Amino acid sequence: MTDTSSGPLADLRVVEMGQLIAGPFCGQLLGDFGAEVIKLESPGAGDPMRQWGREKPHGRSLWWPVIARNKKSVTCDLRTAEGQGLARRLIDRADIVVENFRPGTLERWGLGYEELRRSNPGLVLVRVTGFGQTGPYAPRAGYGSIGEAMGGVRHVIGDPGSPPSRAGISLGDSLAAVFAALGTLAAVHDRHRTGRGQVVDSAIYEAVLAMMESLLPEWAIAGYQRERTGPVLSNVAPSNVYPTKGGEMVLVAANQDTVFRRLAAVMGRPELAEDPRYATHGARGHNMDELDGLIAGWTAGIGTGELLGRLHDGGVPAGRIYTARDMFEDPHFAAREAIIRLTHPDFGEFPMQGAFPRLSETPGTVRHLGPELGEHNTDVYGRLLGLTGDELTALSGRGVI
Structure with missing residues (x-):
């Protein structure tokens, strides 16, 4: 050809x-x-x-x-x-x-x-x-x-x-x-x-x-119907958007046990990872609202840049929710063309x-x-x-x- x-x-x-x-x-x-x-x-x-x-x-x-x-x-x-x-x-x-x-x-x-x-x-x-x-x-x-x-x-x-x-x-x-x-x-x-x-x-x-992931067997076998859950997934926590000091929002995804321990350490609250309410994936999902409130209270007192720096240094997945303008300004987008x-x-x-x-x-x-x-x-x-x-x-x- x-x-x-x-x-x-x-x-x-x-x-x-x-x-x-x-x-x-x-x-x-x-x-x-x-x-x-x-x-x-x-x-x-x-x-x-x-x-x-x-x-x-x-x-x-x-x-x-x-x-x-x-x-x-x-x-x-x-x-x-x-x-x-x-x-x-x-x-x-x-x-x-x-x-x-x-x-x-x-x-x-x-x-x-x-x-x-x-x-x-x-x-x-x-x-x-x-x-x-x-x-x-x-x-x-x-x-x-x-x-x-x-x-x-x-x-x-x-x-x-x-x-x-x-x-x-x-x-x-x-x-x-x-x-x-x-x-x-x-x-x-x-x-x-x-x-x-x-x-x-x-x-x-x-x-x-x-x-659609496990949508079908969830209904057929467990009788569970997935519904709209806004910015979160049911029983997956913490994985949500949280406010920062400047009024911006940062998405933090620390729902895996090892990652949650790292988040707790970054927050200066390592005991959270041992708390029975938050120590396991299932427990965190059951207590999602309470846990999100704790994290939001912490993030709201820290500026966006400093917060992301702490999370990244601590090995916690996090990022701002980008618009096109953010993409143009991001050095990683530029480095990878x-x-x-x-x-x-x-x-x-x-x-x-x-x-x-x-x-x-x-x-x-x-x-x-x-x-x-x-x-x-x-x-x-x-x-x-x-x-x-x-x-x-x-x-x-x-x-x-």
Whole structure:
């Protein structure tokens, strides 16, 4: 495959179809590690992510350069026979297709997996949807928020006296994309053994469900229903946010027995670790409110910086609750290059999170920001499919690209 990347996935070509977050974030992850990701977008408008998120006065999305980074954009009207034909020719030259349309959409376009694998038996088709490709709910429209609700996480987020809350990010979509990327790599690995591709079916509600720890056996075996508990977990103490002298909040997590002994020593109250009310994990959970009150009374008299210094020196996990501003100012973020900067034609210096996780020998990279709509039509259609300038002009005139 002809790609300038030297990442560990540089020998893989991905055709990304679909839009918004659940499918495209999977494409972003694969692209970060070197895959050549060719994104198919509708002529004229493109992916709605080009308009989503907070905008600068000149109306450009700040989200698009992130989720479309490292990708090539080509325009293709998949609702036309000619567009479907172009897509089919690209897929025949691809290792992976990522899509997040409602189940049955690809089949209506003549691009179902059984058709695609006839000419490309090694193809891995990655399908990200709300409810998966099978089951009675498969035909339903499924946004990330619904998957979060039905997967269980919404019920346990928020204050117990308030309705279920949401995280301030698109959690369900992103989890489904991460699991889709994991499934993609597993399928590609299996192809090395068998020579055959397969379908990766990543449902948003199941991706959320996968993160729900022991929720199911707790109910089925112990009759215990997890509920919203605000900033704490039931029976896990101390692990909470505590006030400091300056009015800030610091999160302290010292629920393990050995760590609690260290916290008690830092507090100058080593006897707390021997007190039957706090000596064990179960006892601390049972007496959570009382213990939190003791810790809060101590932290409230100490400035944030001094408090964190004492806790860190004593081996107690603790940290402030960061905003974006805090991340930019933190030396650890800088030392690990957790935030990288590229140049955007409109915004100038453009910061974003780097490629993750870190590989020691073949790390991921961000090679360029999200492309302009159809920026790579000539490169992709000309180089891969051999279309001439006249042919591309004719396709554009007919609204196919």
